[in-house]
Every structure is written in C-alpha cells, then in structure tokens.
Amino acid sequence: MAREFIKGNEAIVKAALLAGCRAFYGYPITPASEIAHAAAKYFPRLGRTFLQAESEIASIQMVYGASACGQRVMTASSSPGISLKQEGLSYLAGSELPCLVVDIMRGGPGLGNIAPEQSDYNQIVKGGGHGNYKNIVLSPNSAQEMCDLTMLAFELADKWRNPTVLLADGYIGQMMEPVDFPEAVLEVPEKPWALQGEAADADRLINSIYLVPEILEDHNRQLQRKYAKIEEEEVRYEEYLVEDAELVLVGYGIVSRILRSVVERARGEGRKVGLLRPITLFPFPKVRLRELAEGGTAQVFLVSEMSNGQMVDDVRLAVAERIPVEFYGRMGGCVPSVEEILEVVGETVRKHGATV
Amino acid sequence: MTSQSRGTDTAGTAGGTRVLEAHVTVVDPELCKGCGLCVAACPPGVLSLAPSFNSKGYHPARYSGAGCTGCGFCFYACPEPAAVTVYKKGAEVPAEGGI
Amino acid sequence: MAKKILRKPAGFYDVFERKPGDQLTTHYCPGCGHGNVHKLLAEAVVDLGIQDRTILVSPVGCSVFAFYYFKTGNIQVAHGRAPAVATGIKRALPHAVVVSYQGDGDLAAIGGNHILQSANRGEQITVLFINNAIYGMTGGQMAPTTVLGMRTTTTPYGRKVNNEGPPIRVVELLSSLDGPAYLERTALWDNKAIRRTRTAIRNALQCQIDGLGFSMVEILSPCPSGWKLNPDEAHEWMRENMAPVFPPGLKKDVRAEREPFFPEKRELTAEEIRAAVDLQIEEPTPYPSELVKPEYADPAIKLAGFGGQGVLSAGAILANAGMEQGFQTSWIPSYGPEMRGGTAHCFVHISRHAIGSPTVSNPDVLVAFNRPSLEKFEPELKPGGLLLYDSTIIDVTPKRTDIEVLAVPATGLADELGFSRMANTVMVGAYVAKTGILSREAIEQTLPLAIKRQNLVETNRKGLARGIEFVEGLES
Numbered sequence A: 001m002a003r004e005f006i007k008g009n010e011a012i013v014k015a016a017l018l019a020g021c022r023a024f025y026g027y028p029i030t031p032a033s034e035i036a037h038a039a040a041k042y043f044p045r046l047g048r049t050f051l052q053a054e055s056e057i058a059s060i061q062m063v064y065g066a067s068a069c070g071q072r073v074m075t076a077s078s079s080p081g082i083s084l085k086q087e088g089l090s091y092l093a094g095s096e097l098p099c100l101v102v103d104i105m106r107g108g109p110g111l112g113n114i115a116p117e118q119s120d121y122n123q124i125v126k127g128g129g130h131g132n133y134k135n136i137v138l139s140p141n142s143a144q145e146m147c148d149l150t151m152l153a154f155e156l157a158d159k160w161r162n163p164t165v166l167l168a169d170g171y172i173g174q175m176m177e178p179v180d181f182p183e184a185v186l187e188v189p190e191k192p193w194a195l196q197g198e199a200a201d202a203d204r205l206i207n208s209i210y211l212v213p214e215i216l217e218d219h220n221r222q223l224q225r226k227y228a229k230i231e232e233e234e235v236r237y238e239e240y241l242v243e244d245a246e247l248v249l250v251g252y253g254i255v256s257r258i259l260r261s262v263v264e265r266a267r268g269e270g271r272k273v274g275l276l277r278p279i280t281l282f283p284f285p286k287v288r289l290r291e292l293a294e295g296g297t298a299q300v301f302l303v304s305e306m307s308n309g310q311m312v313d314d315v316r317l318a319v320a321e322r323i324p325v326e327f328y329g330r331m332g333g334c335v336p337s338v339e340e341i342l343e344v345v346g347e348t349v350r351k352h353g354a355t356v
Numbered sequence B: 001m002t003s004q005s006r007g008t009d010t011a012g013t014a015g016g017t018r019v020l021e022a023h024v025t026v027v028d029p030e031l032c033k034g035c036g037l038c039v040a041a042c043p044p045g046v047l048s049l050a051p052s053f054n055s056k057g058y059h060p061a062r063y064s065g066a067g068c069t070g071c072g073f074c075f076y077a078c079p080e081p082a083a084v085t086v087y088k089k090g091a092e093v094p095a096e097g098g099i
Numbered sequence C: 001m002a003k004k005i006l007r008k009p010a011g012f013y014d015v016f017e018r019k020p021g022d023q024l025t026t027h028y029c030p031g032c033g034h035g036n037v038h039k040l041l042a043e044a045v046v047d048l049g050i051q052d053r054t055i056l057v058s059p060v061g062c063s064v065f066a067f068y069y070f071k072t073g074n075i076q077v078a079h080g081r082a083p084a085v086a087t088g089i090k091r092a093l094p095h096a097v098v099v100s101y102q103g104d105g106d107l108a109a110i111g112g113n114h115i116l117q118s119a120n121r122g123e124q125i126t127v128l129f130i131n132n133a134i135y136g137m138t139g140g141q142m143a144p145t146t147v148l149g150m151r152t153t154t155t156p157y158g159r160k161v162n163n164e165g166p167p168i169r170v171v172e173l174l175s176s177l178d179g180p181a182y183l184e185r186t187a188l189w190d191n192k193a194i195r196r197t198r199t200a201i202r203n204a205l206q207c208q209i210d211g212l213g214f215s216m217v218e219i220l221s222p223c224p225s226g227w228k229l230n231p232d233e234a235h236e237w238m239r240e241n242m243a244p245v246f247p248p249g250l251k252k253d254v255r256a257e258r259e260p261f262f263p264e265k266r267e268l269t270a271e272e273i274r275a276a277v278d279l280q281i282e283e284p285t286p287y288p289s290e291l292v293k294p295e296y297a298d299p300a301i302k303l304a305g306f307g308g309q310g311v312l313s314a315g316a317i318l319a320n321a322g323m324e325q326g327f328q329t330s331w332i333p334s335y336g337p338e339m340r341g342g343t344a345h346c347f348v349h350i351s352r353h354a355i356g357s358p359t360v361s362n363p364d365v366l367v368a369f370n371r372p373s374l375e376k377f378e379p380e381l382k383p384g385g386l387l388l389y390d391s392t393i394i395d396v397t398p399k400r401t402d403i404e405v406l407a408v409p410a411t412g413l414a415d416e417l418g419f420s421r422m423a424n425t426v427m428v429g430a431y432v433a434k435t436g437i438l439s440r441e442a443i444e445q446t447l448p449l450a451i452k453r454q455n456l457v458e459t460n461r462k463g464l465a466r467g468i469e470f471v472e473g474l475e476s
C-alpha cells in the first residue's frame, strides 16, 4: 500500500495509470484542469499519451478512437465542457466503447461559475446526448474514492463495454486527504472486438449506424438488456445508521460528507437520523430505497443536493409515494452547512410528525 | 459464377488455365450502373452502352469485342468496384468458361 | 502498372454486407466520384502491402458506409470528427495506417477545426478529402466549397459572396501550416487526372508509412445527383467551374526534409509504474494518542490570512503530518463564494474518526495570520475553542472570553531567523507544541511534501523549531 496526502483531482490521474489507462485527451477548464496538469506530468513519464485537444468535442472523439483500439483511455472536464462531450458520449454508447469521463461539476447554466455544483446529474445520469443510452455513473465523496472509483470505472467500462463517468464536484477535486493507492496494477482484459491494426480487423467494425429500423431497434433492445443487467449487478451505495432511522438523508458526493456530519450531530441530539449515499448514480440504488420506504423504520426521506433537485426525482420514482420525500438544495456554488441542514431536518420532522 | 468469386481476385483457376492472346475488357452487366464514364474514357472507343436494360434498369456498358488496347482507363474511370475487368494480352485465365 | 488483370482490388470485401441483392455494388449514385476514389484506395492498400494494418475512418456524408467496402479495419464516426478519432487511433496504434475519408461538408464545415488542428499537429494520418462542392447525402445543400453563383438547395439563388462568402480552398489553407508533410489537390475529370489522383493517394499513404507526418489529398470529385447533371456533364462542369477556383497541383511536399518519427513503445512493470507516479510504499507510524491533550483531540482547524502568507501550506503541513501518524485528515482550501477579498483560508481536520464535512461553521481551532481574518472568524470559533494569532502583525486583541487565546509573534520570530515569510511554520510549531496533537518528528518528516520549494525545507524546519520553543518557553 502506498499512502499519499493528495488532492482528489491528482489521485484520479495516479489511479488511472495504475488501472492501465494508456491515454488522456483533455481540454482545460476550471475546476478540472488540475487533472489535465497531473496527466500531462505523469502520462508521458510512462510513455503514455497525453494530448491537449482543440476542444472537448475533439477530446472525446480522440477517446472514441483510442477506445476503439482497445486502450483504456480517459478525458476530464467540467460542466460546460461536458455539454460539448455529449455528442461523443452518445457515439461511445452507441458503438459500445468503454472509457472514463471525469466530470468535476461547476455552477451553471451557461458560463455560471467555477464553484462546486451538482447540476450535471441530469445531463450525465439521464443521458444528455441523443438516443436511448445510459452511462455508468460513479460518485466519489473522498480523495480515496477518487482513486478507488477511477480504478473501478475502468473495470466496469470494460466489463460492460460502456462509457463510465466519474461524477464529482470541485470540492472533492480540491480536497486533500490521505489516499491508499493499491500496490498492484490492473490487468486490462482481452478485447477481441477492438481494432488492432492487424488482418483480423477486417472482421471487426466499430459502428453506431443501423439504417434499418428493426435492426436499430434490436441494437437498442440489446443495450436496454445490458443496462438492466447493470442495474442488477452493479448497484453500490453506503449507509450510515439507517437501521433504526426515522428520517433518512440521501445525498451524493460532497453533500454526503456534510450529511454524515448532520447525522452525527442529530444523533447527538437524540434524533434517529440516518444516511443513504448512492455511490453508483446509474445504476441507482432504487431497490434499497424502496425497501427502506416499505419495510423499515423510515418515515420520511430528506434529499439534499447542490442543485435544483435532480437526483431527488430518482428517489421519488424509487419510493413511489410510499413515504414523503423532501428536498433541500443549494445552487450557484453555495455549499450547505451542517447547521443549515440540521434546521431543515427539524422542519421536516415537524412537518411530517416523525417521532425523531 | 458464385456471388463470392464474382469479379474478384479470388476467382479460382482450378481446371487449368489459358493465356490470352488479345486484350479483353469485360463488363458485368448486372454490376454496371450505366453511367457511361468508361465509354467516355476509352481512347479507341470500343465500349458503348447497350440499348438493353439490366435488372436494375440501367443500360450496361459493353465491349465491342475488338480493338481494346489494354490501357486500363475504363477500369479506373468506373466508380463501381467490380463492374469492369480488363484482361491484358498474356494474362492467365481459367481454361474453362468465359472470363 | 505491370498487372495483367485489372479487376476488383482485394482491398475490397468480396461481398458487401449491405442490402440483399446489392452486395456486389456500392450504394453510390451512377458516376459518383466516391466510387473512383474507393477503387484507388482499395488498390493502393494492397499494392503498398498495408491492407492488414490499415484502419479507415468514415464519418458522415455519402461515404458513411465506406465500411461496407474496405476489407480493412473500419470505424464509423460522427460528422466532422474523423481527424480527432483518427488521432486517438494513431496514438493507440502507431503501426497502423490510419485513413480519414471525408467529404467537404464534413471536413471543411463542421469539422473545420479538427482538420486544421490535426494538420497543424502533424498528426501521422492520411486524409482523403472529397471535394464535390456540395452536401451530397443530405440533399444537395451548400458546402464551404460550393462555388460562387452555384445553386444548391440552400442557395437557391446561387451562392453569394456577401451572404455565404467565397468558397474555402482547404489545401491552400493548410499549406500555410508547418505541420503537414504532403498536400496535393487532384481531380477525377479525365484519365490523366485520375492517374494523378492514383499517384497522389499512394504518395500520401507512403508518407504515413514512412513516418513523415500529416498527408492529405483533396480530390475534386463529381456529384452528379447533387449537381443535377449526368455523369459526363458533371465532369465537364467540374473542369469549367471547379478548376479555376480549386487549381489542382502539389501544394506542399516537405517529405524529403522530414525525419521519420515512430514513437517508441514501452511496457512497464508495476514497480516502474508506481515509481513513475511517485508512489512509495510506506506504512504510517501510528502516534500514541495519549500524547494528545484530550481537550485538543480531533480538531477542526481553520487557518486564515492573506494570500501569500503560506496559510494553505501551513494547513497542508499539519494534515500531511497527521496522516503520517495514522490519523484521518482532510485539507480543503477556501473555495467558491468564500474566495473573495484577498484572504485565503483552509480547513484541516485531524481526527481519530471518519471525517464528515470537510468544512465546519464553528471550528475548534482558529489560526489567524492577519487582522481581517481575526476579526472575521473569531466569532465563529466554538466556545472553549483555541485561537492562535500572529501578534506581530495583528494590532488588536481578541474580544471573546469564552475561548483560549495564544498570541504568537510569529512574523517577529521568523524575522529573527532571517526569513519573515516563515511565520506560517512558526505558527504550526506553536500549535503543535500547545496541543501535543502531532509529534515534531512527523512534521519535520512531512515538510518536504508540503513545501514546494525544496531549498526552503531547512529554513522551515528552523521556523517550526522556533514555534515549538516559543510555546515551551511560555509553559516552563
């Protein structure tokens, strides 16, 4: 184990190299540029590719090319740049090409600002580009997870031949924490479908065009079956004191760290508050949320996001009005404080008459 | 002719070969789109569009049967991969059947 | 060309995987130039012996289905993006011969920047650029290469210089760049022109094979359907209308001056990879927690001052050393809306437990390096909390009485050591000595990790010692 006190943004790059990532194609944007800086430093040291592309549109297409050749490959950007990458993401999904896209979310819409927001949830989890596709979406809440989930992202991407997005925010990216980097480097699986610059390539085609409606529908059906399997097999979440919780907080990324402190403070005041943190945003832990709504002690969910309320829609779909789902959000780069949310917890309890 | 071997380099030569004594240009009427570019490209003017139609409704090009110089212009003028084949004098072709 | 038989080149698939009944012909209109270029390319990859390692990139346009035909690697890509995709492929597979096959809408309009940038990078790819002065696939709209006066479905009155501007001459444009090695414009309007096109395509591919850099052939090519002309007329029209605007010829050829470039391939062991990313395997030295004075355990610390006072690195030194001793730690700089007014601050947690929110509204410890920070953040400090401030430069005293206050003349002490900018490490020393939270050794050990300029590490070590001595002097 190698331990380092390191920024989340840099941990991503080291983890990617340990995961066998061969190329990084980027375009500068705050607050994701540190990832490109670290990549520019480390990738060439290993004889791997770092290239600053002419745009986010180009960088994701370079990723498309590299992935088509079987390489583990990545790009990183922040919200406005991710909007530009949506074209490429749709093509990657359509051609079933694995890759890692890191989104260090910032304030929007438009140029917004460079402060942390979580307002890319919809454009990343719900698609964003055209077509019936899904990204696998992982949401780290610590520097350690910037490492772990980066490595996992490459594995999931290859396992499912699907683009995977690490959805983080400027806060997690900027934060320094101890990270235990694994000792082993990852093996990259065989990819018999990938172009190799050899004779067998003539039997391989990387493609997303299917002119005949029935054939395109078949392709889409196959994609939907894949997404259904991903929902069965890859859901990841973390719970904190939910067993007896009457109010369950739900949040991801940096918000989940704040919510953890909220739980501690609330418990200190004798309130039965717990936390469910989705780690995978697609697949979403909807089964677990339903269980909590149905059978457990939970009487109300309180979802908090640094957005206008995007993930909360998925919570509501999962809970299907079995118990109330309340929302508290901040926008524009404002980060909710522990006290602020504690107060909302109090209001929520008053409103729903939970005994907590 | 099976569709696999039709007009391609992989046409078999089982059953022996013969050597051509004159240049011959062959147009596969079913693979021709009747664009006429080969006709315009042929210096001695030994290609023409047939008055008849192929199954796609095109007037296919055809070789008059004599006068080909083996220059190959028709081959490169033709946009279709397999419509035109130019056999030059001395080429080895299957002994049996047409070319 | 000593071939005895000219027939469908083996660079094509025997059977094209398209509509049943049409598996030996292309989907192109009669007389379309795409077909001619396909044939020349299919023949060239065989003759040059590169068929097995050729990868054809086909973007959107009438040639979107080029992958039906070429018995090579094939990849279908988004409109205009082929040079970017080709870049990713070539960097991944330097031995491959990567061909980007693009129309004029694709290359010169939506993909304009991609072609410019990949040419400028000298990307080792070959571009075949079909200039037919129109968007064929989508129904005969204007292309960047549509000539003035030409009627298209989106210039029904003819292209006008004051509305659409004049046509773009792509190879001339690219020839002003230093990146490309080989740029030529050819045409398909007669036998001689086709022969030249054949040679140019081969030159361009050979350029890539030899590792000499970016190569491109712009080919003036008929689109009889888009132009509403029969194939013969289309050739005539090209010569009359396109030749004057797009004169064929070799526009750039610096192959002879180029050094071949073939990137070396490196396979590293796990150990080499770890070393290259600066990861050393080390176990932390757990810190005997009984040394921490209980009232100071698990602090949430806010350090604040002017930018340039080393506030952020003081925080990083503490958090780094905390990690070294087996604590959970976090460090986060002021960020977002807090970043106004020239003050910088950061939060540090050093805890025996998992850390929730990395920021806190009411810290346990405030380390104030300037007066605005003291005044602004003193009220936030938790009752019973600890306040350290630089009494050399802060000319007011804290107001609260429900907290513990330690005035440290940090800048003064640093100045005595000859380096006033070291006030931050003096402060770190004072804090550590006061609370027992970390061992001096751990901090000394991690200094080099937190301090960017390595020549300052020794000086900072002295500052640290001075801070510790200062507090020990107070306590004894």
Ligand SMILES: Cc1ncc(C[n+]2csc(CCOP(=O)(O)OP(=O)(O)O)c2C)c(N)n1
Pocket (backbone or CB within 6 Å): C060, C061, C062, C063, C079, C102, C103, C104, C105, C106, C107, C130, C132, C134, C135, C136, C137, C138, C143
């Ligand atoms: C993003 C996007 N915009 C528009 C289109 C529609 N489209 C398909 S092909 C094409 C133009 C192709 O023209 P050109 O590149 O000149 O090739 P040609 O068809 O003439 O060979 C357009 C606009 C598309 N597929 N994708």
Ligand code: SF4
Pocket (backbone or CB within 6 Å): B023, B025, B041, B042, B043, B044, B045, B046, B047, B063, B067, B068, B069, B070, B071, B072, B073, B074, B075, B086
């Ligand atoms: S090879 Fe030359 S002479 Fe013979 S048919 Fe073709 S173009 Fe005419």
Ligand code: SF4
Pocket (backbone or CB within 6 Å): B027, B031, B032, B033, B034, B035, B036, B037, B038, B039, B060, B061, B077, B078, B079, B080, B083, B084, C031
């Ligand atoms: S050029 Fe080819 S497609 Fe056109 S008429 Fe001649 S053989 Fe037929």
Ligand code: SF4
Pocket (backbone or CB within 6 Å): C027, C028, C029, C031, C032, C033, C034, C062, C132, C136, C137, C222, C223, C224, C225, C226
């Ligand atoms: S529309 Fe034009 S470019 Fe497209 S296939 Fe027809 S002739 Fe060729």
